Amino acid sequence: xxxxxxxxMAHPFPRIGLTVATLSxxxxxxxxxxxxxxxxLNLAVLALMAAQVGVAWNIVGGQAGQVSLGxxxxxxxxxYTSTLLSLKLGISPWIGLPAGGLLAAxxxxxxxxxxxxxxxxxxxxxxxxxAELTQIFxxxxxxxxxxxxxxxxxxxEGWAWLNFAGKLPYYWLALGLLAxxxxxxxxxxxxxxxxxxxxxxxxxxxxxxxxxxxxxxKQVALAVSAFFTxxxxxxxxxxxxxxxxxxxxxxxxxxxxxxxAILGGIGTLSGPVLGALVLTLIEEASRMLxxxxxxxxxxxxYALLIVLIAVFYPAGLVGSIxxxxxxxxxxxxxxxxxxxxGTAATAAAAEGSRP
Amino acid sequence: xxFDILLQALASGVLIGLIYALVAIGLTMIFGVMDIVxxxxxxxxxxxxxxSFWGFAxxxxxxxxxxxxxxxxxxxxxxxxxxxxxxxIVDAPMVSQIFTTxxxxxxxxxxxxxxxxxxxxxxxxxxxxxxxxxxxxxxGKPQLLAGAGAVVVTGLVYWFLHRTRLGVALEATxxxxxxxxxxxxxxxxxxxxxWGIAAACAGVxxxxxxxxxxxxxxxxxxxxxxxxxVVNLGGFGSVAGAFWAGILVGVIEVMGGLLVGPEYxxxxxxxxxxxxxxxxxxxxxxxx
Numbered sequence: 214x215x216x217x218x219x220x221x222m223a224h225p226f227p228r229i230g231l232t233v234a235t236l237s238x239x240x241x242x243x244x245x246x247x248x249x250x251x252x253x254l255n256l257a258v259l260a261l262m263a264a265q266v267g268v269a270w271n272i273v274g275g276q277a278g279q280v281s282l283g284x285x286x287x288x289x290x291x292x293y294t295s296t297l298l299s300l301k302l303g304i305s306p307w308i309g310l311p312a313g314g315l316l317a318a319x320x321x322x323x324x325x326x327x328x329x330x331x332x333x334x335x336x337x338x339x340x341x342x343x344a345e346l347t348q349i350f351x352x353x354x355x356x357x358x359x360x361x362x363x364x365x366x367x368x369x370e371g372w373a374w375l376n377f378a379g380k381l382p383y384y385w386l387a388l389g390l391l392a393x394x395x396x397x398x399x400x401x402x403x404x405x406x407x408x409x410x411x412x413x414x415x416x417x418x419x420x421x422x423x424x425x426x427x428x429x430x431k432q433v434a435l436a437v438s439a440f441f442t443x444x445x446x447x448x449x450x451x452x453x454x455x456x457x458x459x460x461x462x463x464x465x466x467x468x469x470x471x472x473x474a475i476l477g478g479i480g481t482l483s484g485p486v487l488g489a490l491v492l493t494l495i496e497e498a499s500r501m502l503x504x505x506x507x508x509x510x511x512x513x514x515y516a517l518l519i520v521l522i523a524v525f526y527p528a529g530l531v532g533s534i535x536x537x538x539x540x541x542x543x544x545x546x547x548x549x550x551x552x553x554x555g556t557a558a559t560a561a562a563a564e565g566s567r568p
Numbered sequence: 569x570x571f572d573i574l575l576q577a578l579a580s581g582v583l584i585g586l587i588y589a590l591v592a593i594g595l596t597m598i599f600g601v602m603d604i605v606x607x608x609x610x611x612x613x614x615x616x617x618x619x620s621f622w623g624f625a626x627x628x629x630x631x632x633x634x635x636x637x638x639x640x641x642x643x644x645x646x647x648x649x650x651x652x653x654x655x656x657i658v659d660a661p662m663v664s665q666i667f668t669t670x671x672x673x674x675x676x677x678x679x680x681x682x683x684x685x686x687x688x689x690x691x692x693x694x695x696x697x698x699x700x701x702x703x704x705x706x707x708g709k710p711q712l713l714a715g716a717g718a719v720v721v722t723g724l725v726y727w728f729l730h731r732t733r734l735g736v737a738l739e740a741t742x743x744x745x746x747x748x749x750x751x752x753x754x755x756x757x758x759x760x761x762x763w764g765i766a767a768a769c770a771g772v773x774x775x776x777x778x779x780x781x782x783x784x785x786x787x788x789x790x791x792x793x794x795x796x797x798v799v800n801l802g803g804f805g806s807v808a809g810a811f812w813a814g815i816l817v818g819v820i821e822v823m824g825g826l827l828v829g830p831e832y833x834x835x836x837x838x839x840x841x842x843x844x845x846x847x848x849x850x851x852x853x854x855x856x
Contacts, residue, residue, distance in 0.1 A: 338845075471667075508681070520667075523660075
C-alpha cells in the first residue's frame with residue numbers, strides 16, 4: 214500500500230495522508246464556529262451524511278469490488294426501522310439506529326444470497342432488482358405509511374430522541390457517524406479482512422486457490438456495509454422528520470451512494486468524503502443557480518459531470534490527485550539526484566531531458 | 569366470463585410484450601456485441617415518442633408518417649453517441665461503463681425536461697383509433713398496430729442479422745471481436761452500427777406507443793427495468809430470445825396484475841428476473 218510507504222529524510226511530502234486527515238478533522242470541528250447560517254450548516258450536514266453512506270458503500274463496492282446499485286434498500290431499512298420503533302413503540306433512536314443497522318446486516322444475507330453468485334453487470338442489475346422490490350414492498354405496506362410515508366413527531370426534543378429544532382446537533386451527529394464509519398473502514402482495510410477483500414476484488418480465482426472462502430467474505434463486506442448504510446438512513450430519518458419510499462428507497466439514491474465513492478476514488482478511504490463534498494456542492498450550486506424552476510438544467514449539469522468523470526477520470530479525484538503527487542515526487546527525486554550528481558550542467562541536462 | 573377476462577389479459581399481455589421485445593432487442597444487441605449495459609436505452613424510446621409528438625403537434629403529421637424519419641434520426645443519434653462517447657469506454661472498467669450510460673440517461677432526461685417541459689403530453693386523433701371486438705375480446709387498434717409494428721421491425725432486424733453481409737459481420741463481431749477483426753471487420757464500425765440499430769428500435773417502439781401512452785421526459789424509466797428483465801430472460805445477446813422473452817414478460821405482467829393486484833405487477837416481474845438470474849443466468853435462449 215502506498216499509505217504505508219515510509220517517508221524518507223528531507224521528503225517534500227511527509228505523511229501527506231495523515232496531514233490532510235488531521236487538517237480536515239480540524240476544519241470540520243471548527244466549521245460550526247464560523248458558519249452560523251442554518252442553510253449553510255444544513256448543506257454541511259448533507260455533505261457529511263452523503264460522505265458517510267459513500268464510505269459505507271465503499272466497503273463492499275470499493276474494497277471488495279462488488280458494485281452494488283441497490284444500497285438504498287439498506288438505507289431505507291435503517292430509516293424505517295428507527296422511525297417505526299420511535300413512532301409505534303416509543304423507543305429512542307439510540308436503540309432504533311443500531312437496531313436498524315443490525316436488521317439491515319441480517320437482511321443483507323438474503324440480498325447477498327440472491328446476488329453474489331452473479332458477477333459484473335449481472336450482479337449490478339440484480340442489486341437494482343432487489344432494491345426495487347424493497348421499495349415496492351414499503352410502498353404497499355400500510356402499517357409503514359405505504360406510499361404516503363411516515364412523519365416523526367416533534368414533541369420529544371433533546372438528545373435522547375435526536376430531535377432538535379436547530380441544525381447544529383445534526384452536524385455533530387453526522388460528523389460523529391462519519392468518523393465512526395471511517396474508523397471501521399480504516400480498521401477493515403488494515404486487518405486481514407482488507408487483504409481478503411482486495412484479493413476477492415482483484416484476483417478472485419487466485420483468492421479461491423489459496424483457500425479464501427469468497428462467498429463468505431463477500432457477505433461479510435456486505436453486512437458491514439449494510440450496517441453502516443442503515444445507520445446513515447436512521448440519522449437521515451431523524452434529521453428530516455419525514456420519510457417515504459421515494460426519498461429513502463429509490464434507485465436514484467442507490468446510484469448516488471455509489472457515485473459519491475466513484476467520483477472521489479473507488480476503494481480509497483478518503484475518496485467518498487471528497488466525492489461527497491464535491492457532489493453536494495455542485496448539486497446545491499446548480500440547484501441554487503438554475504433549479505426550483507423545474508427547467509431540468511440542474512439535472513443536465515449533474516449528468517454531464519457524471520459522464521465526464523466516468524469517461525475521463527475512472528480512478529476518481531483521489532486517484533487523479535495521487536497520480537499528480539506521484540509525478541511531482543518523481544520529478545523532485547530526479548532533480549535531487551541531478552543536484553547531488555554535481556555540476557549544474559548535468560542538472561540542466563536532466564532538466565532538459567525530462568519528458 | 570372468467571375465461572374472457574383471462575383471454576383479454578393474455579391478448580393485452582402479448583401486445584405490450586411485443587413492445588417490450590422491440591425495446592429489449594437493442595439492449596441485447598449492444599450487450600452481445602460489446603458487453604456494455606446501456607442504462608440510457610429507455611431514453612431512446614422517450615425520444616422516439618417526442619419525435620412523434622412534435623411531428624404531430626407542429627406539422628399535423630401522423631406518427632405513422634413520421635416514423636421513418638424518427639427512426640432515422642434515432643439511428644443517427646445512436647451512431648453519434650457511440651462515436652463521441654461510448655468509444656472511449658469500450659475497454660474501461662465496468663464501473664465507468666455503468667456510470668457513463670447512467671449519466672447519459674440522466675442527461676437525455678434533463679435535456680428533454682429543459683427543452684420540452686416535464687408535462688405529460690399525448691397525441692389525440694391519430695389515424696388509427698378505436699377498438700375491434702372478437703367475441704368477448706376488445707382490443708384497441710393502436711395497440712394492435714403497435715404489436716404488429718413491433719413484430720415487423722423485430723423480424724427486419726432478425727433478417728438483417730442473419731441474411732445480410734453487414735448483419736453477419738455484426739454477429740461475427742459479437743461472437744469473437746478479435747477473430748472478426750482478423751477477417752477484416754472494423755469492430756468500431758460494427759459497434760456504431762449496433763448502437764444505431766438499438767437506438768432506432770427503441771425509438772420505433774416509442775413511436776408505436778406514442779398514440780396511446782403518455783409522453784413525458786421520464787417515460788423511459790418504466791421500460792428500462794422491464795427491458796433488463798427481458799434481456800436476461802432471453803439471454804444476453806440473443807434477438808430471438810428477447811422476442812419470446814418480451815412476450816412472456818408482457819403476459820406474466822398483465823396476468824400477475826390481474827391475479828395478484830396491479831400494484832405488484834413489477835414485483836412479480838422482478839422476482840422472475842432474480843429467479844432466472846440465479847438458476848439460469850444465461851437466460852432461456854442464451855448461448856452457454
